[in-house]
Amino acid sequence: MASSSPPVTPDGRYFVVRGRLWRCADPRLSSETRARLVSELMAARRAVRAALAGKDEVALKAARAAVDVAKIGLGERGPVWWEDGAPDDNRRMVKNTAYADWFAGLPKETG
Template sequence: MTAEPESTEDGRYVVIKGRRWRATDPKIPEQRDAELRSILMDWRREVKRTSSAPEARAGVQATKVALGERGTPWWEQSDDERRRRWETELPRPGGERKS
């Protein structure tokens, strides 16, 4: 089992190898968080397989936004905005859609 990364005191960022990255929105329900991470890994594999095709990079971006790691910071959004963000339907590589 891997250890949780160090996070900043306010919980908004994680620190990995000395670099600060935006943390995943902590309000995302556990099941949806797992689904989004699965979609993200599918897109990351697609980036590697296709030598960074624009569609694959866009899939990674959309999933990172749904997780709250990119786009408007989750701590600046209302609860309704946050929920809409993570409930957004996202495609997987190959066109399969996952809500």
């Protein structure tokens, strides 16, 4: 049975899905800001789906841009939200990062 939520790195910067790191949202965001951006992201993803179904390239481009804006606002894309100079490992395979040993120590059914 799959885990209900993906593992999150000890520093809270990434979660792991199928062995790949994905940047978490900036934890410094207020709950109101986060909720608004998540709502915008979900609306943009619905617009992507509708544009794909309708084969509307103009709408698809606009919807994908809206997804990007929301993800940048959340801190999941764009400049990193941490300030210690650590590199951005977003979308990298965890086994090729400084998180490899941590990940190797997790139960096999996670991530």
